[in-house]
Amino acid sequence: MKRIVLSVLVISFMLTTACWASSGTYDYPMNNGLAATILGTPKEYKAPVPKEIKMEQKMLTVFHDRVPPEVYWYQKGLQYFIVKQKGPAPLIFMIAGTGASHNSAKNRAMARAFYQAGFHVVSIPSPTHPNFIVTASSTMVPGKLEDDSRDIYRVMQMIMQEGGKNLQVTDYYLTGYSLGATQSAYVSKLDEEMQAFNFKKVLMINPSVSLFNSVEIIDDMLVDNIPGGIENFPAFWDDMFKTFSDAFAASDAVVFGPEFLYKAYKKKRVEGAPPNNERMSAMIGFAFRISSASMLFTSDVMSNSGVIKPKNLELSRNESLSDYAKVTVGMRFIDYFDEILYPYYKAKQPDLSRQEMLDALGLKNIDSYLRNATKISMVTNNDDFILASGEIDYLRQVFQDRGKFYPKGGHCGNMDYKDNVAYMIDYFTN
Structure with a gap:
């Protein structure tokens, strides 16, 4: 974790x-x-x-x-x-x-x-x-x-x-x-x-x-710009993590801001991999995917929806969450909408259409x-x-x-x- x-x-x-x-x-x-x-x-x-x-x-x-x-x-x-x-x-x-x-x-x-x-x-x-x-x-x-x-x-x-x-x-x-x-x-x-x-x-x-349009755009920024395609996501993940980890290790202080991210970018330029539009799009999409994964997992656990964590399974404070992290990082916002958000409200309002739910997000x-x-x-x-x-x-x-x-x-x-x-x-x- x-x-x-x-x-x-x-x-x-x-x-x-x-x-x-x-x-x-x-x-x-x-x-x-x-x-x-x-x-x-x-x-x-x-x-x-x-x-x-x-x-x-x-x-x-x-x-x-x-x-x-x-x-x-x-x-x-x-x-x-x-x-x-x-x-x-x-x-x-x-x-x-x-x-x-x-x-x-x-x-x-x-x-x-x-x-x-x-x-x-x-x-x-x-x-x-x-x-x-x-x-x-x-x-x-x-x-x-x-x-x-x-x-x-x-x-x-x-x-x-x-x-x-x-x-x-x-x-x-x-x-x-x-x-x-x-x-x-x-x-x-x-x-x-x-x-x-x-x-x-x-x-x-x-x-x-x-909200739906915006997160779909950002999700696509990741999916459409991973070098080698979405099947290369594991390698892309490792590269992104290494980039930030190396910049983190080289930083004088634990300060995450524009200057820190600039160090990460500077490192990529030195390595001969300048941050072109495709790579920047993928990085933004990657960042959102991690943030979204945190929301998805928390919502799934708190609502006991059973989509990520098995329904009624109680996780202990010391339990490894790495397998759940792998699942959530692979999910798009549309998966959250279709599998958690819309079903939650549909159960409360049986006549609620998918489009009506989408309209409530903007x-x-x-x-x-x-x-x-x-x-x-x-x-x-x-x-x-x-x-x-x-x-x-x-x-x-x-x-x-x-x-x-x-x-x-x-x-x-x-x-x-x-x-x-x-x-x-x-x-x-x-």
Whole structure:
């Protein structure tokens, strides 16, 4: 499992490294969207933010009667962090991207920028992260955005009742990147009904229009670009792992970020294997596959679906999971949808069609709300590869002057770029 742990750490940067921009000349240095996604923003182009701020690490018990399986003995509660101003201030919730923890590099970077701008900050993990699935998911089968967002909303309310009860909050704001951006729209819609926060503004950063379309695109980036074809996946896996392991061993510190990944890329160039588009696509697909495997296995264990782990088999804390890892890494998201997600909801709603379930995995399901919710704005990049054909045009039509479209940056690759951070802060403070 050490390989899985290392890979997942690498993943948390490869699939969730950033997003945003400005008007006029846009000088973000990465012209290749794939490279931008992997490497993020070079240090000299990043926004100046505090290097260190106090991020209070917290743990929340959401379901007091839920006892995690022994294999998840270490999941004691939902993990989140709070950054506090000294006096009254607006508070912003941040929802992490696909498979990312509350402590992801992207959320930490945003927290520094928001703190500098005078906000209290609360960072929560993605509902697709194992910690959320085990401790805070009502279904334990993430994917249906409405249900996942209800879980997020419950967590937000409980955080304010417990960890944030002494905060002096003037207004509430909401943001998220990647899948977290898509979910922030659903959370905002729910808040219109529940009115626990009455969010003043919401910013969606590089949202997915259709979760299903986006993950299929990323899955295909792996399948279509493995040297020698999918049957060569074992050799490709070993090569990818060796690349990251060697860079890890050569690193001065255990820091997984753009600089670290650049070392891995530099090593490949020295070896005569430059990171061309095919290889970069495969690396992004590989990263997502590992992250997805973690979600699939956790959901299967928690829901006792019997797809990966035999039904009713109880795994001990010391049990080898290597065989399960091999199975999950070989699964695509469509396998999760067809074998776990859709059957779960079909059992609850026998007349639920497959297409209806697919529709529940995207923004078009709340199209009318998005077109009329003036409090919600959106930023994305013209070269964001997770958007299927026609989806960027859809975002333009829906958000119109509430949408910001940067010419480059890949998928969340330009989050730390100074112009992007300036735009984001200006949006929330004016």
